Amino acid sequence: MTENYTFDTHYKNLSEDYNTQNNTTLTLARVISQYKGMYLISTENKTMNAVISGRMRFDAIYPQDLPSVGDFVMADTTDDVTAVIHAVLERRTVFIRKAAGTSKDSQLIAANVDTVFICMSLGEDFNIRRLERYLAVMNQSGSDSVIVLTKADSANDVVSRLSELTVFGDKYPVVISSAYDETGLDKLKKYIIPGKTIAFTGSSGVGKSTLINKLLGEDIQRTNALRDDEKGRHTTTNREIFTLPGGAYLMDTPGMREMGMWTDSSGLQDVFSDIEELISLCRFSDCSHTVEKGCAVLSAIKSGELDKTRWENYLRLNKEISYARDSEDYLAKKEQWKKEISRKNKAMKKNKNRF
Numbered sequence: 001m002t003e004n005y006t007f008d009t010h011y012k013n014l015s016e017d018y019n020t021q022n023n024t025t026l027t028l029a030r031v032i033s034q035y036k037g038m039y040l041i042s043t044e045n046k047t048m049n050a051v052i053s054g055r056m057r058f059d060a061i062y063p064q065d066l067p068s069v070g071d072f073v074m075a076d077t078t079d080d081v082t083a084v085i086h087a088v089l090e091r092r093t094v095f096i097r098k099a100a101g102t103s104k105d106s107q108l109i110a111a112n113v114d115t116v117f118i119c120m121s122l123g124e125d126f127n128i129r130r131l132e133r134y135l136a137v138m139n140q141s142g143s144d145s146v147i148v149l150t151k152a153d154s155a156n157d158v159v160s161r162l163s164e165l166t167v168f169g170d171k172y173p174v175v176i177s178s179a180y181d182e183t184g185l186d187k188l189k190k191y192i193i194p195g196k197t198i199a200f201t202g203s204s205g206v207g208k209s210t211l212i213n214k215l216l217g218e219d220i221q222r223t224n225a226l227r228d229d230e231k232g233r234h235t236t237t238n239r240e241i242f243t244l245p246g247g248a249y250l251m252d253t254p255g256m257r258e259m260g261m262w263t264d265s266s267g268l269q270d271v272f273s274d275i276e277e278l279i280s281l282c283r284f285s286d287c288s289h290t291v292e293k294g295c296a297v298l299s300a301i302k303s304g305e306l307d308k309t310r311w312e313n314y315l316r317l318n319k320e321i322s323y324a325r326d327s328e329d330y331l332a333k334k335e336q337w338k339k340e341i342s343r344k345n346k347a348m349k350k351n352k353n354r355f
Helices: 009-022 054-059 128-141 160-169 184-190 207-214 267-271 273-279 294-302 310-355
Strands: 026-034 038-042 047-052 074-077 082-088 094-097 106-111 115-121 144-148 174-175 197-202 241-242 249-252
Touching: 009 026, 009 074, 026 047, 026 082, 054 082, 082 310, 094 128, 115 128, 115 207, 128 144, 128 160, 128 197, 128 267, 128 310, 144 160, 144 197, 144 207, 174 294, 184 197, 184 207, 207 249, 267 273, 267 310, 273 294, 273 310, 294 310
Parallel strands: 047 082, 115 144, 115 197, 144 174, 197 249
Antiparallel strands: 026 038, 026 074, 026 241, 038 047, 074 082, 094 106, 241 249
């Protein structure tokens, strides 16, 4: 399903400006897949493997300084076998999470995604707290979010599940879907517009790959059944962009149970607007929301207006964001220090060779 790419005027202009400013004749391309140390890029004329230049790797301070799936890049494509990526053009949106596990690094998942379908099963794996996390991360990215509730054909209590989404008001469209009987596919297609990039995300086993196969009209993505405990098996292991017949672009992402927050707290505002409003109503501006009289948050929890677990999730995500900010500062200073040592070592060797 990979086809040569059609670029909009915005990125054509950016590429021309880049070549003019840098006196180069590089080619505009889009990263459509990423593997270990290797990329697959598509130009208007061909699709080919690519690597990043040594200079680009050396100059990178953060992981997100390097290309990711969805990026528009400037590449030397004169070698018919392997292109060399020299620069990443300005991103419209960027999907970053904290790397899984105990690492302090960030992980760039995708770039330039217009709309994200956040998929969650209506079965036992339904988890409103996890959905809050996904929505917050997507808000950070700048992409529009659509909540896609999957496997409606096997769900027992759809009404109860939907009632849990009322905390978001009407901020996010909700589509109830089933790849089995194609429920909701027409509603999903309304968001799939020529020239736009749509990404699927969600935990493993929620049916992303099955839905993508239905939308593509053929079995491109491998699918697996759920385990006995309804936890998903990973079927998608790499991010990849597919071209739909109408000219839209579809991206699948690996199932992710860990969705760590990164450094932008603005992603929480829409997801937790009710909590943000309660905080503004507290008697004291520096309220800790623990023991103070006149605390609107504590009062709402006591009355049942605010779910305690929702409040705890809000605090948890804020804490992760603060930690990520500290980590990013630490990593930047560490990387700059390593580069400075490298420059000094090179200078010493150069001076030594003069004598």
